Amino acid sequence: MNQKKSKFLVSCLIFGYAFLYIPIFLLIIYSFNYSPLLPVWGGFSTRWYTRLLESPEVWSATALSLQIAFISATVATVFGTLAGLALARLGRFRGKTVFTGMISAPLVMPEVITGLSLLLLFITLWQLTGWPEQRGMMTITIAHITFAMAYVAVIVQSRLAGTNQALEEAAMDLGAKPLRVLTDITIPMLAPGMMAGWLLAFTLSLDDLIIASFVSGPGSTTLPMLIYSRIRLGLKPDINALATILIVSVAIGVLVAGWIMLRQQKQRALLANQ
C-alpha cells in the first residue's frame, strides 16, 4: 500500500476539485472585497456583510426562507417517513416496483416542471374552492413539502431495507401492539435517517429558487429569490456576502447530515461484524 501515489491520479483529483470549488472560493473571496466594482480588488473588508445586516429586505427574506424551510422539512419528514415505511414494510404487492420508482421521480423531475405543475394545481384549487386566495408562504411551503418528501421517503426506505425486521417482530412477540412497535422500535431505529432526511429537506428548501418563483405571490420573497432579483438589477458585492452566508449554512447542514449517516453506518457495521 505504501506505493508512490500515481502522479496522474493526483493531478486528476486536483483538477476535479479545482473545477468544483474555485468558483465558490472566488465568490467567498470577493464577498470580502472593499471595492464596489466586482472585478476590482480593493482590499479586505467586511462592509458588505455590515450593509447586508442593515437591509430589512434581506432580514425579512431570510426569516421567510427559514420559516418555510423549517415547516416544510418537518412536514416532509413525517410524510416521507410514512411513505418510506409503507414501501419497505407492506411486503410484496402488485406494482410495488412502480410505486418505488414513482416516489423517486420528483428527484429527477426538472424543477421548472414541478414548479409549473404546482402552480397549475394551486390555480385549479383556487378556482374550485376559493383556496388559496393568494399565493405566498403557504403555497411555497406546500410545494417544498411535495418535493422534499420524496427525498425523505427514499432515505427512510433505504434505511429500513437495511434493518432487521426481526427487531419489530421481537417487540411484537414480547407483547407490543403494532402502534407500540412503531414508537418503541421502528422510529428510534429510523431516527438517524429521519434526522438526515430533515436536514436534507431543510437545505433543499433553503436553496430552492425555481419552484418558489412559480408558486410565490406578491410580498413573499424568499432569500434565493431576493438574490436572483438583485443580480438582475446589476451585480453588487453585498450579494456575494449573502451567497457566502448561504453556502456556509448549507454546507454545515449537509456535513451534519452526512456525519449522522456515516456514524450510524459504522455502528451498524460494527453490530453486523460481531
Place this chain on the structure above:
Amino acid sequence: MSTQASSDGESQVDYTHTPWLDPSATPFIQIKNINKQFGAFTAVSDVSLDIYKGELFALLGGSGCGKTTLLRMLAGFEKPSSGSILIDGVDMGGIPPYERPVNMMFQSYALFPHMNVEKNIAYGLKREGVAKAERTERTKEILNMVELAEFAKRKPHQLSGGQRQRVALARALIKRPKVLLLDEPLAALDKRLREQTQFELMNIQEKLGITFVVVTHDQEEAMTLATRIAVMDKGNFEQIGTPAQIYENPRSRFIASFIGSANLLECTVVEREGNMYSVSQSSNSQAILVEYDGDLSIGANVTVAVRPEKIRVEKRSAVSSAVADGHNQLNGIVKEMAYLGRLSTYHIVTENDVMIEVTSPNQARYRDGNHPIDWDDEVTINFAPQSAVLLTE
C-alpha cells in the same frame, strides 16, 4: 430409559420422561393439518404434530424445508393457509403474536440496539403492564440466572456473541411463556461455546419446565438437545422420534443419510429365512445378511444402510476370530484414511468396487505414532446382520 415399572409393583408405567408414549396424555401443542403456501410455493404441506408439556422438541431440516415457517406460524408471524394450531387447548387462529402465550428467541437474537441489556430483558414485562418494582426484581433474577448481572447497563453491541445469546434467552423467558420458540439458537456461536451453551439450554429448560420448540439445521445440536426430533424435508415430516429412534431406525434413505452418515447399498432380496434376509447388489456379488422385521418378497428392491461406526475393520494379515467368524465379511483396500484422534475414518473399496465408509475408535494407544491401518492396506470388514437397516423408501 423409556419405560419403568412403578415401585408398588403394579403394571403402571411412568411416562414422565416420555409423555408421547402415554395414551392418556393431552398434547400441549397440537398442530393439525397445517398447510402454508407462499404463492405457488408450498412451504409446509399438510403436517400434523403433537408436542407435550415439558418437551424440548427439535424441528430439524435443511434450508427451505419449512421448519422456520412452521415456527413462525407457532409464533403468529405467519398465518397458516389451512389447518389449525392449538396451544394448551386454545386455538391460536386469529390470535396476533402479541397476545400468544409463546415467546421466541430469534436467530440473529434481534436485541433492540438502542436499549441496554436490562431494558431489552424488561421490555416484555413493561408491555405486559407489570409494575416497575416487580419488573426490576424479575429482571435482576433472570440476569443472575444467565450470569449477566454485571452487564445490565451495556448496549447489545458491547457484548460478545455468547452474551448476546444469553440476553436473547433471558428476554424470551422473562414473561414465563407456555412455549419458548428458538430459531437456530446456537448457530451464531463458535463450536466450543455452542457445546457449552447446549447444556446450559437443557439445564434452564429442565429447571423452568417450559416447553421448548427448537428449529435447527444442525443434526448434532438436535440430537444433543431434543427429547424428540421431527426431521423435515420439502415441507413434510420425514420422521418423528427420539434421537436414538431416528438414528438407529431411519425410516428412509433421506433420513439415513441426513442424520449422521450411512453407507447406502442398493440391493435386491435373494433369500429369506424368518426375519433374516439375504440381499445382494448384483447376481455375482456376495450376499449381505440383514435382520429385518417387515415383510419383503424375493426380488424386492431395497437399500441396505449401515452406519460407519457399526462396521469393524481389521488388517487382512491379522484378522481376529470376531471378524473371521462374523457375517457380512467383505475384503477391500483402504483408499482414504483420516486420523481424527479419538477415531479414524476409512474409505474402503471392496472387491466388487463399492466404497464403504468405516469409522473406528482408536482404543489402543499407538505409542510409536504409526497408525496400524494405513493407505492401500488390504483389510477385511464386517458387520452384524442386526447392525444394518433395510430401507424401502
